[in-house]
Amino acid sequence: MVLPAAGTALAQDPPKELDRVTVTGSLIPQTEIETATPVMVISAEDIKARGFTSVADVLAKSSFATGGVQGAQTSASFTQGAKTVSLFGLPPGYVKYLIDGRPMSNYPALYNGSDTFNNISGIPVDLVDRIEILPGGQSSLYGSDAIAGVINVILKKKLDGGVFTIRGGGYSEGGGSNFRASFADGWTSADGRVSVIGGVQYEEKNAIWGYQRDLTKQYNQNGLTPPLASRDTLVAGYFDSYHFLDPANCSNLTGLFGGTTGLQQRPGFGDEYYCGSFYTPGYRTLANDEKSTQGYLHGTFDINDNLQLYGDVLYSHEETKYHVGSNYTWWGTSADFGYFWDDALGDLVNLQKAFAPEEVGSRGFRDNMGKDTSDSLRVTFGAKGTFGASAWDYDFGATYTEYKLKENSFVVYADAADQFFTDRVLGPQLGLDPLYDTYPVFSPNYAAFYQPLTPDEFASFTGRITSHSKTSDSMLRFQVTNATLFTLPGGDAGLAVVGELGKQKWNYDPAPELLNGEIWGLTSVAGGGDRDRYAVTSELRLPIFNPLTVTVSGRYDSYDASGRTIDKPTYSIGLEYRPIDTLLLRGKYGTAFRAPTLSDLYQGESGYYSSVIDYYQCAQRGYLPGNTDACPRAYSERQFFGTQSGNLDLKPINADVWSAGLVWSPIDRMSLTVDYFNWDIDDEVTQQSANALSLQDYSCRAGIDDINSPLCQQTLSQVTRNAAGNITEIYTPKINISNQKLEAVTAAFNYGYDFGRFGDLSLRTSFTENLHHTYQQYAEDEVIDLLTNAYWSxxxxxxxxxxxTWSLADFSATWYVNWFSETPNYAATNSPLGYGAANARKLGSYATNNVSASYKLFEGMEVSLMVNNVFNRMPPYDFSYLGSSGAPYNSYNFDVYGRAYYLELRYAFGK
Structure with a gap:
């Protein structure tokens, strides 16, 4: 059943008997479409008419998706080939994703290198029947992760005949040409007992490169400062800054980066000159090069009137290619030597060499693009039916999902690169420096340093490595339901009880070269683990009397990880009150949670460098906590080596969530919905504070806390000091410490009118506003207002x-608008002062428009034309970006793709 626009069912004159349907947000079949849980439904027809190109595009454009996320424009993210969304500005991992009501498997790599999440790029959009979005906490029905909301993607289950669709398009600004083809067919046996539907979708997209867009092909031409060319071939000293030592004045390098490299100058930096280009930012991808294939099969077999067997398989194969750009494709001496000493210059020196496309090979950077290959599989089979002649229904099923990821990366081998440039430029080491007796001494051949490399030379110290990762989730699920348990004055009470048993696994296995230091400028972290889980869920729907229905649900989840049990009960209560047939008042209160993810528990150790106040050493000199401003810098900014990792002792993240709203539908095909949501989220996972550990270390050593207490013993084990008593290392694992509070309101208005021979008009709108959103990372920190503090959000x-949408006979056309309000400019987001910083202000609101038109040429054949971003809107001009920026816009909020166009042909073969 394709659900109508929100609220329309309330206004129609119902027949005496309505079929009961299962609506996302409830386990009990019922006649009411609108319940205590708000649901936004986006049908397959909506997806096509609005010009959406993928499931990820549908969700990103939703009014609920107010938070920015990393995407293809990042080009150097930890999860370059994946797509996700942030509902209401909450973390992506706070959304529970379902396919046909059952959970998706997590993406093997970690979002921003630390958090588990779901990738929604591998769902075949041509085979989607509808997408249902439930905002708010839903853990009492769906378990872990359902804090921000639940997204249920429902695939097609019935087709009257074969359907073939072909689609092609591109961008008016260039790049990104794409092609998609799909075929689906269904078959039902003559006696109606066997039904099968299957489909396949293939899609490919070409990358969009920075040089294909005016805003990203070069350094910012209209910034707060003049544009600065990249320092592609640079000799930099410690005492005298830049040294320019090329007798040819960069003439040997002028053919690089498309012939744009030349002699450049930065006044105030030593000799001021170096070799570089204004156009290096253009040599990275803004949209990935993609190829994907998905296959889907669903079937049912009716054994008898009381028993049906069912099964489905969904498989996805995706290949994503991208390039991080010359900023990440370089070599230098700083990583290995720190500096080296040059007697002729009398200075500590570093070399910096960015590799150009012409040095890579005949196809430039296309020859060394990163490539992520993923394969996901989802298999479900089971049986459902009725216990004899009773009103009790059952559904017993097994689901197995797995996600495999192979990351093939182009790398620079550290030893080979060092040896190449030692032989070519540095020469033999001549001892240690005369100042510190620490740094190596060389007498370089600088003329050789200013020479371009041949592709063969470049290939001599570069290559490819492969990292593997995998997640899997197996689940047995049993549900019994009685939609007519007993009769109340308002109708039949319903009950559903669900039991689940499963096992989850995660393993991230980087290439060994990344772990043992063989790769120049890159490292990684291994991790892996598994856990068993089980859950029991119940839901009771009580129509107390005709206007009032109460729904209560409860769930208990338990996880067994490394011999430790992590469990969490959740509950909710929902109220529906219908004072008149056309008005629904609703409210819901419940608890939600997120269990510690496998990466939170099992992520391996990784290192970092930072600084901290050494409160103990400062106190020894009379500067007590709260009065350390005058403490010597050696202690007030103590440099240390940090180690971070997962933590097997983590607790669940907890949330209290409630909502209240109304649905009003005074006439047929008109509805207004308004809902208020409130979240109170505690025990969020973050890295332990090094500052807090240093402060606790002081309290223990100073006798404020008992040094023999478990707290002090644990602290002293995490803070390492040398023989002089100074902090050298701090271990900062993940802990439960942070909290968020969020209030939001959503609204939707839908209206339709039949003009007879002049056609039919349909309007659908939705709106979200975050009213209040605060965050506190550590207990000692001030509370951050995320709606006003631009530095944080x-x-x-x-x-x-x-x-x-206007429809007339065989023709229909849709105009779609997506809008969001003001956002901070670069100056505001780049300073702890936020809007108090110089040049900080808000950028104006932003909107894009899509237009589509479809025409049925003849029976079964339909042609559609879609133009997205029809006015070719680019990111708003932000004068506060510096001239050193190669992408002067916020890629979390905007993109530079511009106008896109698609032509689609759809042919239905009939029954």
């Missing part, structure tokens, strides 16, 4: 979208 406060 650049998310818009309000977001809306809407579509207007």
């Amino acid at each position: 650049s998310d818009p406060k309000r977001k809306a979208d809407g579509s207007l």
Whole structure:
């Protein structure tokens, strides 16, 4: 059943008997479409008419998705080939993703290198029947992760005949040409007992490169400072800054980066000159090169009137290619030597060499793009039916999902690169420096340093490595349901009880070269583990009397990880009150949680460098905590080596969530919904504070706390001091410490009118506003207002979208608008002062428009034309970006893709 626009069912004159359906947000089949849980439904027709190109595109454009996330424009993220969304500005991992009501497997790599999440790029959009979005906490029904909301993607289950679709398109600004083809067919046996539907979708997209867009092909031409060319071939000294030592004045390098490299100058930096280009930012991808294939099969077999067997398989294969750009494709001496000493210059020196496309090979950077290959598999089979002649239904099923990821990376081998440049430029080591007796001494051949490399030379110290990762989730699920348990004055009470048993696994196995230091400028972290889980869920729906229905649900989840049990009960209560047939008042209160993810528990150790106040050493000199400003810098900014990792002792993240709203539908095909949501989230996972550990270390050593207490013994084991008593290392694992509070309001208005021979008009709109959003990372920190503190968040406060569709006979057209409110500029987001910083201000609201038109040429054949971002809107001009920026816009909020166009042909073969 394709659900109508929110609220329309309330206004129609119902028949005496309505079929009961299962709506996302409830386990009990019922006749009411609108319940205590708000649901936004996006049908397959909506997806096509609004010009959405993928499931990820659908969700990113939703008015609920107010938070920015890393995407293809990042080009150097930890999860370059994956796509996700942030509902209401909450972390991506706070969304529970379902396919046909069952959980998706997690993506093997970690979002931003630390958090587990779901990738939604591998779902075949042509085979989607509808997408249902439930905002708010839903853990009492769906378990862990359902804090921000639940997204249920429902695939097609019935087809009357074969359907073939072919689609092609591109961008008016260049790049990104794409092609998609799909075929689906269904078959039902003559007696109706066997039903099968299957489909396949293939898609490929070409990358968009920075040089294909005016805003990203070069360094910022209209910034707060003049544009600065990249320092592609640079000799930099410690005492005298830049040294320019090329007798040819960069003439040997002028053919690099498309012939744009030349002699450049930065006044105030030593000799001031170096070799570089203004156009290096253009040599990275802004949209990935992608190829994907998905296959889907679903079937049912009716054994008898009381028993049906069912099964489905969904498989996805994706290949994603991208390039991080010359900023990440370089070599230098700093990583290995720190500096080296040059007697002729009388200075500590570093070399810096960025590799150009012409040095890589005949196809430039296309020859050394990173490539992520993923394969996901989802298999479900089971049986459902009725216990004899009773009102009790059952559904017993097994689901197995797995996700495999192979990351093939182009790398520079550290030893080979060092040896190449030692032989070519540095020459033999001549001892140690005369100042510190620490740094190596060389007498370089600088003329050789200013020479371009041949592709063969470049290939001599570069290559490819492969990292593997995998997640899997197996689940047995049993549900019994009685939709007519007993009769109350308002109707039949319903009950559902669910039991689940499963096992989850995660393993991240980087290439060994990344772990043992063989790769120049890159490292990684291994990790892996598994856990068993089980859960029991119940839901009871009580129509107390005709206007009032109460729904209560409860769930108990338990996880067994490394011999430790992590468990969590959750519950909710929902109220529906219908004072009149056309008005629904609703409210819901419940608890939600997120269990510690496998990466939170089992992520391996990784290192970092930072600084901290050594409170103990400062106190020894009379500067007590709270009065350390005058403490000597050696102690007030103590450099240390940090180690971070997962933590097997983590607790669940907890949340209290409630909502209240109304649905009003005074006339047929018109509805208004308004809902308020409130979240109180505690025990969020973050890295332990090094500052807090140093402070606790002081309290223990100073006798404020008992040094023999478990707290002090644990602290002293995490803070390492040398023989002089100074901090040298701090261990900062993940802990439960942070909290968020969020309030939001959502609204939707839908209207339709039949003009007879002049056609039919349909309007659908939705709106979200975050009213209040605060965050506190550590208990000793001040509370951050994420709606006003631009340094912490650049998310818009309000977001809306809407579509207007006109249909007449065989023709239909849709105009779609997506809008969000003001966002901070670069100056505001780049300073702890936020809007108090110089040049900080807000950028104006932003909107894009899509237009589509479809025409049925003849029976079964339909042609569609779609133009997205029809006015070719680019990111708003932000004068506060510096001239050193190669992408002067916030890629979390905007993109530079511009106008896109698609032509689609759809042919239905009939029954």
